[in-house]
Amino acid sequence: MVGSEAELVTVEARFDRRDREKTEVVVTGLPDAVIRESRGRLVCALEANGMHLPCGRLFLNLVPAARPKSGGGLDLALVLGAAVAAGHVEATGLERTIFLGEVGIDGALHAVPGGLAAALAAKKQGVDCFVAPRETSAEAAWIPGVRALAAGRLEEVVAHVAGVEGALSAAARPDESADQPPDPSVLDEVRGQALGKLALAAAAAGGHGLLFVGPPGAGKSMLARRLGALCPRLSIDEQLEITRVLSAAGRWPGGLARARPFRAPHHTVSYAGLVGGGAPPSPGEITLAHCGVLFLDELPEFRREVLEALRQPIETGAILLSRAGRQLELPARFQLVAAMNPCPCGYQGHPKIPCRCPPSQVQRYRSRISGPLLDRIDLRVELAAPALDELAPREARPTSLEPRGAELAERVVRARARMHERQGGVRNADLLADALDELAPLDAESRRLFARATGTRVLTARGTQAVRRVARTLADLADDERVDSRHIARALALRSPLV
Numbered sequence: 001m002v003g004s005e006a007e008l009v010t011v012e013a014r015f016d017r018r019d020r021e022k023t024e025v026v027v028t029g030l031p032d033a034v035i036r037e038s039r040g041r042l043v044c045a046l047e048a049n050g051m052h053l054p055c056g057r058l059f060l061n062l063v064p065a066a067r068p069k070s071g072g073g074l075d076l077a078l079v080l081g082a083a084v085a086a087g088h089v090e091a092t093g094l095e096r097t098i099f100l101g102e103v104g105i106d107g108a109l110h111a112v113p114g115g116l117a118a119a120l121a122a123k124k125q126g127v128d129c130f131v132a133p134r135e136t137s138a139e140a141a142w143i144p145g146v147r148a149l150a151a152g153r154l155e156e157v158v159a160h161v162a163g164v165e166g167a168l169s170a171a172a173r174p175d176e177s178a179d180q181p182p183d184p185s186v187l188d189e190v191r192g193q194a195l196g197k198l199a200l201a202a203a204a205a206g207g208h209g210l211l212f213v214g215p216p217g218a219g220k221s222m223l224a225r226r227l228g229a230l231c232p233r234l235s236i237d238e239q240l241e242i243t244r245v246l247s248a249a250g251r252w253p254g255g256l257a258r259a260r261p262f263r264a265p266h267h268t269v270s271y272a273g274l275v276g277g278g279a280p281p282s283p284g285e286i287t288l289a290h291c292g293v294l295f296l297d298e299l300p301e302f303r304r305e306v307l308e309a310l311r312q313p314i315e316t317g318a319i320l321l322s323r324a325g326r327q328l329e330l331p332a333r334f335q336l337v338a339a340m341n342p343c344p345c346g347y348q349g350h351p352k353i354p355c356r357c358p359p360s361q362v363q364r365y366r367s368r369i370s371g372p373l374l375d376r377i378d379l380r381v382e383l384a385a386p387a388l389d390e391l392a393p394r395e396a397r398p399t400s401l402e403p404r405g406a407e408l409a410e411r412v413v414r415a416r417a418r419m420h421e422r423q424g425g426v427r428n429a430d431l432l433a434d435a436l437d438e439l440a441p442l443d444a445e446s447r448r449l450f451a452r453a454t455g456t457r458v459l460t461a462r463g464t465q466a467v468r469r470v471a472r473t474l475a476d477l478a479d480d481e482r483v484d485s486r487h488i489a490r491a492l493a494l495r496s497p498l499v
């Protein structure tokens with residue numbers, strides 16, 4: 001495995017019987033400790049299955065030799081290579097087949113991570129048969145055109161290689177009818193917070209970064225957790241990508257990934273934990289959030305260099321890791337949602353509870369967020385603690401203006417279709433200044449609104465653009481062709497002057 005992708009390794013085997021009094025096994029081609037130890041497992045597993053290794057020297061070489069290799073996944077190929085070299089198995093039976101899996105000393109096969117990635121790599125190289133332990137092979141079964149066979153024990157694989165019909169069974173293809181579309185009604189579990197729900201819909205439709213600012217108990221994380229419910233059903237490509245990432249991280253979901261990922265790392269997360277890294281490199285939270293939501297609660301508490309590391313993936317949808325002179329790219333296209341208190345104690349602006357923070361401390365708290373990261377967050381929404389009447393059941397509230405989850409989800413689908421038709425793969429969140437002049441031109445009333453807004457608060461050029469991008473999305477959500485002052489006014493309401 002290299003990140004979330006697999007590379008195929010060929011095992012070369014040769015047995016030299018000359019002038020030897022014992023059996024020696026040599027593995028070359030940059031094996032790690034686990035693979036070097038496989039020599040013992042290999043001899044035992046062969047013996048246990050009646051394949052004796054005579055005296056001599058067994059050479060096993062891993063190609064390409066210059067790439068480091070790790071883990072127990074190569075066991076099965078090594079054992080079969082040894083069996084061929086020692087004359088127990090015909091080499092022709094191994095052709096055009098990927099063998100993946102760990103082999104126990106009794107010949108039992110054990111699952112390894114990366115089955116889906118390995119099957120994708122196999123297909124790319126025109127290899128169409130895939131033999132692996134049951135759980136690993138179940139992943140490969142998802143790739144069309146790959147014949148995934150499941151094995152429980154080494155002797156079954158040996159019988160299959162010898163041409164015994166039915167020695168291995170086809171891996172079970174999980175039931176696709178179990179697919180569960182996102183359920184937007186979970187949004188209705190959150191009482192009130194109409195502005196917050198509109199912000200979620202805008203984020204889901206236009207791909208905008210979103211920051212909730214509000215006191216404890218305002219429902220910031222409750223709302224954030226429901227963003228995925230407003231996003232469209234996962235496409236098959238997205239499902240495969242998510243599954244490949246999870247499988248490579250040893251988190252195979254037991255089928256094709258059904259739900260958009262939601263990752264909420266704690267603010268003490270390390271740099272490597274967030275963006276990925278280590279040796280061998282493993283995916284970080286941003287990659288585990290691929291095609292889903294990355295939620296950063298208590299945003300000012302995250303370490304600055306950790307947040308700065310998010311800039312590149314937010315721009316490119318991928319993260320480049322350098323490890324041992326190699327560049328490794330991992331997918332990391334996620335929707336960013338963050339939350340913070342308005343001040344260190346959390347209660348500034350609260351109607352009942354007084355804030356006890358000195359102004360200088362509030363200033364320092366807010367300025368802790370990295371500027372460049374904040375630039376990518378178009379939506380900055382203030383959430384108040386819910387008023388008492390909002391907590392009453394919906395039926396008991398006389399005239400509720402709250403949008404229903406199902407209705408918002410429909411609007412998101414239509415807005416995305418509109419956006420796609422107008423500007424192809426470019427999301428509203430990625431519109432540049434020139435495009436905004438064309439797609440979100442300002443009329444006289446909108447200009448007046450901006451002038452009034454900048455009279456009461458600082459709105460930078462970047463801030464103005466962010467408001468126009470959001471206004472474009474709000475117009476799309478409302479099925480309006482043109483952006484007008486109503487959309488600008490609402491977009492300004494979705495941009496808190498607090499941060």
Ligand SMILES: [Zn+2]
Pocket residue numbers: 343344345346347348355356357
């Ligand atoms: Zn305070």
